[in-house]
Amino acid sequence: MDYQAILDQVVADVSAYRGQGTVASYIPSLARADPHKFGIAVALEDGAAFVAGDADETFSIQSLSYVFTLNLALQQLKSALWNHVGREPSGAPVSSIVQLEIERGRPRNPMTSPGAIVVCDQLIGRRPAAEAADELIGFLRERAGDQGIGIDEGLAMSESQAGAFNRSLAHFIAAFGNLRNPVEDVLGLYYRHCSIAMSCRQLARAALYLAFDGTDPVSGDAVTTQSRSRRINALMLTCGHYDNSGDFAFRVGLPGKSSVAGAILAVAPGRGSVCVWSPGLNAAGTSLVGAIALERLVEATGWSVF
Numbered sequence: 001m002d003y004q005a006i007l008d009q010v011v012a013d014v015s016a017y018r019g020q021g022t023v024a025s026y027i028p029s030l031a032r033a034d035p036h037k038f039g040i041a042v043a044l045e046d047g048a049a050f051v052a053g054d055a056d057e058t059f060s061i062q063s064l065s066y067v068f069t070l071n072l073a074l075q076q077l078k079s080a081l082w083n084h085v086g087r088e089p090s091g092a093p094v095s096s097i098v099q100l101e102i103e104r105g106r107p108r109n110p111m112t113s114p115g116a117i118v119v120c121d122q123l124i125g126r127r128p129a130a131e132a133a134d135e136l137i138g139f140l141r142e143r144a145g146d147q148g149i150g151i152d153e154g155l156a157m158s159e160s161q162a163g164a165f166n167r168s169l170a171h172f173i174a175a176f177g178n179l180r181n182p183v184e185d186v187l188g189l190y191y192r193h194c195s196i197a198m199s200c201r202q203l204a205r206a207a208l209y210l211a212f213d214g215t216d217p218v219s220g221d222a223v224t225t226q227s228r229s230r231r232i233n234a235l236m237l238t239c240g241h242y243d244n245s246g247d248f249a250f251r252v253g254l255p256g257k258s259s260v261a262g263a264i265l266a267v268a269p270g271r272g273s274v275c276v277w278s279p280g281l282n283a284a285g286t287s288l289v290g291a292i293a294l295e296r297l298v299e300a301t302g303w304s305v306f
């Protein structure tokens with residue numbers, strides 16, 4: 001298959017849509033993003049990478065980080081993690097405090113912000129939060145094969161300053177006894193892991209192991225078990241796109257995760273991984289142009305899991 005030709009065609013196909021959607025505005029650095037930006041990168045089993053557009057420009061990975069923290073927390077806690085967070089799609093806008101109250105502080109799934117707050121808390125465990133952040137950065141550097149990956153600390157600071165909503169969720173979870181560490185320590189890791197700067201090329205490479213049952217097909221590293229890898233993919237498919245996960249599965253048909261910065265990371269089991277970035281979001285918070293691009297990619301490659 002000529003992946004470069006396919007990506008070039010995807011870029012041509014989405015050109016009419018570029019600039020559409022609404023850029024997130026809750027912090028200045030996201031509000032400044034240019035909605036015309038568009039990058040896409042595909043990583044394959046043999047290590048080949050195909051890219052088009054702004055695929056080497058870095059952006060904050062935001063909630064794409066949830067996929068990787070979930071992986072690390074599952075490695076550490078194994079099934080005990082599920083005592084603290086569920087596995088059902090939320091069906092509610094982004095992160096509903098009402099739902100959290102009804103479910104007594106146990107978030108619906110790890111792909112929402114309250115779920116990721118709980119996963120961060122469990123990942124910290126009994127060590128300093130900074131050690132958990134270092135572990136995550138080390139993991140991403142190794143998976144992406146790029147030691148330059150790091151946290152944009154200024155961005156993490158503005159996330160925290162604008163973080164009243166997540167702070168409320170975290171205190172609410174703590175009130176139900178589902179946080180073991182102080183709220184500010186947990187949120188410190190949460191905001192820092194949302195502020196990791198990566199490009200489409202790096203993200204597609206970092207997620208490649210999820211397309212190959214937990215083993216990095218290039219290095220041969222057994223990153224996680226087959227069953228955990230499949231379960232992470234299952235959660236991405238059912239819960240990865242806010243209240244838009246059903247529509248994304250219908251249109252694209254791949255496990256994936258959307259973020260507020262306009263990136264979507266998706267996995268095609270047995271085939272490869274792909275990351276697309278375009279900052280304009282649809283009404284549910286998923287990249288508008290990014291989702292169209294993935295639809296076109298899947299049409300051209302036959303990558304749907306269905």
Ligand code: GLU
Nearest residue numbers: 062063113194259260261
């Ligand atoms: N920093 C964001 C928040 O929790 C991440 C959200 C996202 O990508 O959905 O507010």
